[in-house]
Amino acid sequence: MPSSRRLHPRTLLSSPRGSSRVASSVSTRGTTLYGPGTSPCVAPFAIRDSACSLQILRMGHWAEERLASRALPDMRKNKALFLDRDGVINVYHPYVRSREEFHFREGIFELCRAAQSLDYLLLVVTNQSGIARGYFTESDFLELTEWMLDRFGEQQINIARVYYCPYHPVYGVGRYKFDSPFRKPNPGMFLRARTDFGLDLAGSVLIGDKLLDMDAAKAAGVGTKILLRSGPENIDAQEDNFFVSDSLDDIRCRFFSPPR
Numbered sequence: 001m002p003s004s005r006r007l008h009p010r011t012l013l014s015s016p017r018g019s020s021r022v023a024s025s026v027s028t029r030g031t032t033l034y035g036p037g038t039s040p041c042v043a044p045f046a047i048r049d050s051a052c053s054l055q056i057l058r059m060g061h062w063a064e065e066r067l068a069s070r071a072l073p074d075m076r077k078n079k080a081l082f083l084d085r086d087g088v089i090n091v092y093h094p095y096v097r098s099r100e101e102f103h104f105r106e107g108i109f110e111l112c113r114a115a116q117s118l119d120y121l122l123l124v125v126t127n128q129s130g131i132a133r134g135y136f137t138e139s140d141f142l143e144l145t146e147w148m149l150d151r152f153g154e155q156q157i158n159i160a161r162v163y164y165c166p167y168h169p170v171y172g173v174g175r176y177k178f179d180s181p182f183r184k185p186n187p188g189m190f191l192r193a194r195t196d197f198g199l200d201l202a203g204s205v206l207i208g209d210k211l212l213d214m215d216a217a218k219a220a221g222v223g224t225k226i227l228l229r230s231g232p233e234n235i236d237a238q239e240d241n242f243f244v245s246d247s248l249d250d251i252r253c254r255f256f257s258p259p260r
């Protein structure tokens with residue numbers, strides 16, 4: 001389809017793979033179906049760009065994504081700031097499932113704005129085994145994500161994409177009991193993002209609060225790994241292959257200050 005062709009905003013693009021690329025190649029408007037294909041190992045998948053009005057309908061593994069009138073992520077940015085969610089974006093509590101339990105960490109908006117100003121693409125990579133365990137549903141997670149992205153949008157911060165893994169190899173229930181290559185410490189989400197955005201992972205940064213975040217980023221080849229202490233894993237020693245910090249403000253000052 002020619003790249004100059006514009007689609008009606010309500011056009012439905014359906015494809016088991018690559019529908020987002022189809023949508024972005026023809027228009028910034030449209031409705032896409034993101035799907036994992038036939039194997040659960042290719043779920044999870046990105047759910048949307050942050051400032052659009054999204055209506056998610058769940059159909060098994062499929063999510064309907066309504067891209068309203070907003071720009072797609074800037075594909076020219078080839079470095080990313082990967083953010084774990086629980087313990088980095090929000091204060092750590094086990095299995096956060098509602099807005100009432102979701103408290104943004106101090107300094108997260110300032111950090112994201114600083115990274116954004118330095119041309120980092122902002123991406124979220126989050127294990128969500130609470131889905132696998134049956135504590136909440138994927139719809140619950142997606143609704144909370146929608147709300148979270150709206151809060152970022154209000155702060156003029158564009159989270160380009162959210163990757164999540166709803167599986168657990170041991171405690172998963174039903175189809176969610178699965179040893180997914182996307183579940184950290186496996187590197188799947190990072191590698192998928194590299195493919196989606198043409199990222200230079202060596203020039204990218206991860207902030208996580210667990211050793212499994214560090215391990216996943218290391219396995220993917222992410223160049224800079226930062227462990228933010230959040231409570232569940234109090235790591236005292238400075239490790240060789242990642243940095244340790246106690247605050248997002250400290251991370252912003254050390255890693256995302258504009259060059260002088």
Ligand SMILES: [Mg+2]
Pocket residue numbers: 084085086087088208209210
């Ligand atoms: Mg975490």
